[in-house]
Amino acid sequence: MEILASIIGAVTRREGRKFLDLNPDFDERVVDAPGDTDDGQTLLYVHIPFCRTLCPFCCFNRYLFKEDETRQYFRHLKKELDMYIGRGFRFSDIYFGGGTPTILMDELTDFIAYLRRNFDVRRISLETTAREINPPNIKLLKAAGVNRLSIGVQSFDDATLKTMGRTFCSGEELKEKLRLAQGEFETLNIDFVFNFPGQSIEKFAEDVAIFKNMGIDQATFYPLMASPHKKNALERKFNTVDTAREKKFYDIILRELFEDGYKASTAWCFSRGEKMIDEYIVDFDDYIGIGAGSVSIFRGNFLINTFSLAKYGQLIDSDRLPVVGWRRLSDREYRRYYLLTKLTGMEIDPQKFQRRFHADIHDKLRLELTFLRLFGLVRGKDNFEVTRKGVHKDNFEVTRRGMYPVSVMMREFFAALNGLREDYIEKQI
Numbered sequence: 257m258e259i260l261a262s263i264i265g266a267v268t269r270r271e272g273r274k275f276l277d278l279n280p281d282f283d284e285r286v287v288d289a290p291g292d293t294d295d296g297q298t299l300l301y302v303h304i305p306f307c308r309t310l311c312p313f314c315c316f317n318r319y320l321f322k323e324d325e326t327r328q329y330f331r332h333l334k335k336e337l338d339m340y341i342g343r344g345f346r347f348s349d350i351y352f353g354g355g356t357p358t359i360l361m362d363e364l365t366d367f368i369a370y371l372r373r374n375f376d377v378r379r380i381s382l383e384t385t386a387r388e389i390n391p392p393n394i395k396l397l398k399a400a401g402v403n404r405l406s407i408g409v410q411s412f413d414d415a416t417l418k419t420m421g422r423t424f425c426s427g428e429e430l431k432e433k434l435r436l437a438q439g440e441f442e443t444l445n446i447d448f449v450f451n452f453p454g455q456s457i458e459k460f461a462e463d464v465a466i467f468k469n470m471g472i473d474q475a476t477f478y479p480l481m482a483s484p485h486k487k488n489a490l491e492r493k494f495n496t497v498d499t500a501r502e503k504k505f506y507d508i509i510l511r512e513l514f515e516d517g518y519k520a521s522t523a524w525c526f527s528r529g530e531k532m533i534d535e536y537i538v539d540f541d542d543y544i545g546i547g548a549g550s551v552s553i554f555r556g557n558f559l560i561n562t563f564s565l566a567k568y569g570q571l572i573d574s575d576r577l578p579v580v581g582w583r584r585l586s587d588r589e590y591r592r593y594y595l596l597t598k599l600t601g602m603e604i605d606p607q608k609f610q611r612r613f614h615a616d617i618h619d620k621l622r623l624e625l626t627f628l629r630l631f632g633l634v635r636g637k638d639n640f641e642v643t644r645k646g647v648h649k650d651n652f653e654v655t656r657r658g659m660y661p662v663s664v665m666m667r668e669f670f671a672a673l674n675g676l677r678e679d680y681i682e683k684q685i
């Protein structure tokens with residue numbers, strides 16, 4: 257299985273690199289108001305790239321927090337949002353990612369109020385770090401109507417936290433922070449990273465056990481993804497990742513959580529209980545990202561915003577969308593990207609594919625589906641049915657055997673994206 261996963265991973269990495277071969281000249285008509293985007297099908301992602309300290313392993317666009325710069329940034333964000341509103345976009349699902357979206361609570365709540373004045377907001381997801389969790393912030397987030405709160409924990413083990421450069425909360429303090437947030441939101445998710453250099457399998461198993469014992473609704477487990485271009489001494493140990501041990505960590509997640517009644521809502525996200533709010537790239541085929549370094553997928557186009565704060569401000573001030581890289585995906589690339597996101601979400605619905613691509617999935621992804629079924633990575637669901645014409649009418653689901661290869665596919669896709677991110681950050685594109 258590990259060899260198969262490596263092969264699938266290598267193919268995904270190669271495809272991912274092609275996918276990310278971007279054109280700097282963006283044709284703004286790509287996001288011209290189609291008028292029918294107010295159907296709740298396009299999510300708005302808002303990136304807040306500021307953190308109080310910078311974790312050496314982190315592969316996202318983030319900068320050290322400075323208050324003036326952050327306030328200015330929020331002003332630019334509103335202007336960028338206005339440009340999309342002017343184009344006819346209406347959003348009802350919003351995701352705040354970072355960085356640390358809660359870094360200036362007055363700006364955040366003001367921005368959310370602005371969203372509510374403009375849209376009929378249905379759901380807000382927001383990520384933050386545990387150090388930001390305190391009773392006043394929880395109260396403000398609830399009052400602002402945040403439905404899903406995701407808190408970066410990474411590990412409860414003090415030694416692992418030290419290697420991660422996350423010494424702002426000890427393992428015990430992290431638990432206290434989580435207890436404050438428990439039961440306060442529709443969904444509470446916590447993030448872990450596994451396969452850290454020096455992290456033992458036993459310590460990781462303890463992290464999973466603590467998560468279970470605390471009775472938290474949902475956890476997302478990210479395999480450590482490499483940051484190949486980082487140059488700083490502390491960061492350099494994350495230039496490459498030793499993937500040889502990764503499956504052992506992943507097996508622990510599956511064993512511990514499946515036995516205890518958790519369901520995989522993605523290959524990385526496990527929840528217990530009723531309806532949970534999960535990954536937006538799985539649930540939303542289209543999303544528009546605003547903010548420095550955010551990414552959009554819109555109607556078969558991949559867009560990336562500038563990573564530079566200065567350039568972001570300049571472009572917005574000159575009334576231009578801050579997109580610096582764009583690719584219109586070929587039909588094949590788009591279908592494969594679609595397949596990857598649905599595999600990550602554990603299920604492929606041929607009818608949804610039909611609605612999106614106006615084509616039969618069995619014709620368009622014949623090779624891929626045959627391969628996945630042949631190796632037992634996906635199977636038809638219970639109500640699976642083969643019609644007389646040999647068409648599978650019902651959904652495919654990822655099997656337990658298929659979960660690790662799917663996780664590797666996702667890791668490789670994100671690794672390709674990280675390579676691009678770092679390149680853009682380094683060159684301040």
Ligand SMILES: C[S@@+](CC[C@H](N)C(=O)[O-])C[C@H]1O[C@@H](n2cnc3c(N)ncnc32)[C@H](O)[C@@H]1O
Pocket residue numbers: 313314315316353354355356383384385386407408409410447448449478479480481482483
């Ligand atoms: C962008 S962060 C935002 C959360 C928050 N800033 C925090 O760190 O607690 C979202 C999650 O990405 C994950 N992450 C960051 N860098 C990663 C990397 N190099 N490999 C795998 N996961 C990573 C971490 O689990 C983190 O909680």
Ligand code: SF4
Pocket residue numbers: 306307309310311314315316318354355356385408
């Ligand atoms: S992991 Fe979170 S807190 Fe750390 S630098 Fe990245 S975004 Fe900031």
